[in-house]
Amino acid sequence: MNANEMSPKIGSRLNRIKTVSRLFRVIVGVLVVIWVLLAALFVVASVKYALGGGGPPVPGAMQFHISFSPHQIYTVPFHISLPVFLLGVVQLFLGGFGLILLNRLFTLYERGDFFKTENIRCIKFLGLVVVGIWLTQTILELMARQYNIEGSGLVYGGLVVFVAWIMDEGRKISEEQELTV
């Protein structure tokens, strides 16, 4: 067996990674579809409310309850101010972007790319999405006068960005070694 051939053990490991990645990609794909529907519902309902003059909720009218955190449940489109709505939209889009990034990451893993620049970029942006969601959530909670702010989102997101940076530096070192003749 020469260096370029794959041992059966490596082959079976790769196949396992590909199978699990495909499964996760499908799950995330379904979540993306749900996210698109939810985002459309949120925006359409809010625009409908805004065009209707923003009056008090009609008794018996359909209301959508969207929860961004265990502490807060928003009733959409009623009873929310414009800044809260806009922050909700930003948070919703950040969540969707995160799902798309996850989908892309699992697609790359399925393809057999593990430590490429694109993987690292996906991981870095996932960390930034977590930080972004934490930031919008914090602003929303401050606006709702809830001052028991958690910093876990910032810590986790920051850690993911840090790990992505380490991975990128490691990839550069490895690339340099590979390209030393």
Add this chain to the structure above:
Amino acid sequence: MPIIVNLDVVLAQRKMRLNDLAAAVDITPQNLSILKTGKAKAIRFSTLEAICQTLGCQPGEILEFRPEPDPKKPV
């Protein structure tokens, strides 16, 4: 990168194939191809020595410094 690898030129002058050089200096043709196409980030002195010895040339014939034009300076 301003360092240009002229290995293909020297090989053509010596009428030598890349695979033959690879065999002579005991480097894989893939690695030598990385050097020839200018993708290499670094070259070991031992590799350079072996190449120069086989091709009977100086390092300066293989490597050339061509400064990149400064975009800030007017032409």
